[in-house]
Amino acid sequence: MRNEQEMFNLILKIAEQDERVRAVYMNGSRTNPNVPKDIFQDYDIVYVVTETTSFRKDKNWIQAFGELLMVQEPEKNDFMSGGDVDLEQNYGYLMLFTDGNRIDLHIQTKDYMLKEYQSDSLTVPIYDKDNCLPKIPPSTDKDYWVKKPIEAEYFNACNDFWWCLQNVAKGIWREELPYAKQMFALVIRPRLDQIVSWWIGMQHAFKISPGKMGKYFNVYLSKKHWEMYKDTYSDCEKTNFWHSLFQTCELFRELAMEIAKELSFTYPIEDDRNMTMYLYRIRELPKDANGIF
Incomplete structure (x- = not known):
């Protein structure tokens, strides 16, 4: 099983090498200092991107994260069921890998990110090519x-x-x-x-x-x-x-x-x-x- 450092290195490497990805931030339990660490913690990652269409049309790009056991695309499922979902602004890939790691990855446009970024106190900025991520206080679970x-x-x-x-x-x-x-x-x-x-x-x-x-x-x-x-x-x-x-x-x-x-x-x-x-x-x-x- 790939360790935490290996996973973060991979997540950052993919973001750095893809010009469509402009920033990266994280939510979830890995941002919460009060949560005990274990091997089943997800990597709740957001890529801030220039657009989502090209990512959705060619899904082979997610293969770079590792050998997949199963994938769920929640926004796609909601959209196909008649839900009011804007796939052009936000899209997710929940990925479980054969080594047991899981990444819940969302791609968001900058406009969508600006509306959502400060809504969760468990948020940590990871990478920012354009200084587009707003300034936020240190991560805390106070919203929960x-x-x-x-x-x-x-x-x-x-x-x-x-x-x-x-x-x-x-x-x-x-x-x-x-x-x-x-x-x-x-x-x-x-x-x-x-x-x-x-x-x-x-x-x-x-x-x-x-x-x-x-x-x-x-x-x-x-x-x-x-x-x-x-x-x-x-x-x-x-x-x-x-x-x-x-x-x-x-x-x-x-x-x-x-x-x-x-x-x-x-x-x-x-x-x-x-x-x-x-x-x-x-x-x-x-x-x-x-x-x-």
Whole structure:
């Protein structure tokens, strides 16, 4: 596997030798000093170019980056699906190589770059032939810090969490596994993850990022809470699904109540009690029941 220095040397060499490329900058985890380095980090690279057409017409130029395992062209896919995409201004090649390295490369015109360049605090200039890249402060992940909630946001998260649990419960009881699993994954888990993120943010004065999709939850949660969080995942067995559901409720309750106390919010304890009682009843309800209770 080519190492980091080899990859950067290659990325710069290609840019230096191609007159169409006028500048290079980088986004993503490799610009974040708070992210641990590993071999799976992408190289999120942008080439500022004179135009995109010639790059798109002859794609053989990307072969210079290495032996390709697979390529995705997201803007092309969006365009073919009817999306409102300006291929003349911005185009991407997400490239996975046979040695395991990955480059997410975008080519952008100068006009497009000037609109986007300062929109992400995780940005580092690498190369500039024409001094066209605007001056920016040092890279920081502040744009990704957990934002302190207002009470309305907190109430909405709690209310939606407890309300939508009934849908998961009836899906389990009906043995509608796809419905129950997706209701949990697409509605309940995002609310749990929001509370987890707020709780983590609260521990660090809301100057921290728990990572994309909570990938650093295990770093910032206490050992107890991380073990509980892992228990919110289950297999397809009904008994295990119920266990994970109640564990989800317990974790949500503990963290949400701590947030309420710290931020002087009101935790909806009655919704919690009533829905928890409802869930226990549904769990014990015979499959052939004619009435609910």
